[in-house]
Amino acid sequence: MMQRYKISKEQAKLYVDSTLSDDTPWLKEILIKDKKNPCLYEKEYENLEDFKKRFIDSRFNNLFKEAFKEWHIEYDNERKKDNKIVDCQLCGQKNIEYLSKITNDKNGKSLIIGSRCISKFPYIVDSYGRTLTQIRKERDSTTNRKLKNEEILEKRIPNILNNIDKFNKLMVNNKYILRSDIERIYRELNSDINNKYNNYLKLKNISENKIEKIVNINNRVLKFFKIYEDYIKFCENDIFGLNIKMCEWISLNGDYNLYYKLASDGKITQNTISQIKEPNFIFKIISKFDELLASNNLLLQKSSIGNKFKISIDNNKILFDVDSFSFIEEYKDYLFNGNINIKINKNELIRNATISDNNSIRKSLDLIANSIYNFGYKYEFSDISLNEVSFYKKKEKEFYVVKLKEFINQFKIYILENNVKNNIEEILKYIQEKSEVYSYIDYKDHLRNYDIKIGNI
Numbered sequence: 387m388m389q390r391y392k393i394s395k396e397q398a399k400l401y402v403d404s405t406l407s408d409d410t411p412w413l414k415e416i417l418i419k420d421k422k423n424p425c426l427y428e429k430e431y432e433n434l435e436d437f438k439k440r441f442i443d444s445r446f447n448n449l450f451k452e453a454f455k456e457w458h459i460e461y462d463n464e465r466k467k468d469n470k471i472v473d474c475q476l477c478g479q480k481n482i483e484y485l486s487k488i489t490n491d492k493n494g495k496s497l498i499i500g501s502r503c504i505s506k507f508p509y510i511v512d513s514y515g516r517t518l519t520q521i522r523k524e525r526d527s528t529t530n531r532k533l534k535n536e537e538i539l540e541k542r543i544p545n546i547l548n549n550i551d552k553f554n555k556l557m558v559n560n561k562y563i564l565r566s567d568i569e570r571i572y573r574e575l576n577s578d579i580n581n582k583y584n585n586y587l588k589l590k591n592i593s594e595n596k597i598e599k600i601v602n603i604n605n606r607v608l609k610f611f612k613i614y615e616d617y618i619k620f621c622e623n624d625i626f627g628l629n630i631k632m633c634e635w636i637s638l639n640g641d642y643n644l645y646y647k648l649a650s651d652g653k654i655t656q657n658t659i660s661q662i663k664e665p666n667f668i669f670k671i672i673s674k675f676d677e678l679l680a681s682n683n684l685l686l687q688k689s690s691i692g693n694k695f696k697i698s699i700d701n702n703k704i705l706f707d708v709d710s711f712s713f714i715e716e717y718k719d720y721l722f723n724g725n726i727n728i729k730i731n732k733n734e735l736i737r738n739a740t741i742s743d744n745n746s747i748r749k750s751l752d753l754i755a756n757s758i759y760n761f762g763y764k765y766e767f768s769d770i771s772l773n774e775v776s777f778y779k780k781k782e783k784e785f786y787v788v789k790l791k792e793f794i795n796q797f798k799i800y801i802l803e804n805n806v807k808n809n810i811e812e813i814l815k816y817i818q819e820k821s822e823v824y825s826y827i828d829y830k831d832h833l834r835n836y837d838i839k840i841g842n843i
């Protein structure tokens with residue numbers, strides 16, 4: 387059965403949230419017995435003592451009007467900006483779309499309420515003393531003026547509305563790093579649109595002088611579109627352009643200094659190239675060196691370009707890993723100045739490169755093992771993941787064990803130049819000095835730890 391209210395939910399809530407309600411604690415107590423939904427039902431009223439009934443009948447309305455004066459309108463009827471669900475804090479209506487806010491000046495309490503609820507209390511005014519009716523009337527006339535002015539402007543300056551709209555949306559959707567001069571033009575225009583154009587639209591009449599100013603803004607907007615579009619084209623098509631992928635990479639990985647330098651140049655330059663490690667870019671840049679490498683008898687393995695890239699040198703089948711970033715830094719002149727006479731310093735390149743892929747390690751090891759066999763070192767065992775190679779020395783009946791990758795890379799120049807045979811002494815000395823030496827039994831034990839068995843020697 388529906389219960390009739392003596393004091394409605396809206397009234398009761400507004401009243402108990404006002405400081406004035408503290409003057410009649412008994413009434414406040416009755417109203418907030420259900421804290422979430424303060425109100426007074428007719429039935430409850432009937433059961434009250436006579437003096438309380440009399441008070442409510444004769445005094446409450448006046449008291450309530452006094453309580454009103456504690457409140458002012460902060461804003462009225464604004465469309466919700468996010469997807470949060472908001473319920474009216476006076477009547478409890480679910481998920482209201484247009485929000486009004488009133489605040490109590492005495493205790494600072496604020497209530498978000500629906501447009502129907504706020505119009506139930508037409509005596510609340512805003513901080514300028516305007517009633518709800520006045521606020522709404524003024525808003526309507528501003529909207530009307532704006533519409534009228536837009537119509538006038540569109541006739542005088544064709545497409546102006548579209549242009550301004552496009553301009554406003556452009557930067558919301560922009561994911562590119564703008565070159566700083568373009569950014570500056572954007573900011574100036576944006577400020578003129580906000581401070582001039584938007585304000586002129588609210589005027590009763592826009593003077594000729596102001597229309598001139600809007601013509602000027604429109605021309606600059608059109609010019610800006612051209613500059614922006616050309617820049618984006620450059621970003622996407624030029625190898626040094628800050629394309630979308632690059633911009634994403636920079637926002638995730640770049641520091642402020644890099645960002646600042648890139649923005650002021652509007653592209654990747656000699657100053658910034660070494661700091662860019664975006665994979666697509668590295669691939670494209672290293673590929674650019676293809677011809678230069680080839681003219682120096684270095685063959686680039688395109689499939690392997692990343693932070694390192696592999697090359698074979700002088701048709702040798704062994705692949706060397708070169709650090710992409712130090713290579714770019716060293717030879718960037720070729721990219722930026724088109725200097726095709728650059729000679730690649732092979733010794734330097736090899737010194738900084740490593741042999742790391744399994745095939746190349748095996749081939750290199752073969753070369754060395756074959757050469758030292760005649761000097762009493764018999765290659766016995768190697769394992770790349772264990773990073774270990776052992777040579778058996780018959781005379782001493784001992785195993786000489788060294789770290790495989792370090793061993794190979796120590797002699798990479800001789801391997802490359804097919805010059806192992808002429809440098810045997812140095813290789814043997816390395817084995818003598820760097821080896822761990824095992825007896826047959828100990829070496830067997832050592833390998834058993836890795837579940838590896840070796841046969842009899």
Ligand SMILES: [Zn+2]
Nearest residue numbers: 474477500503
């Ligand atoms: Zn409501």
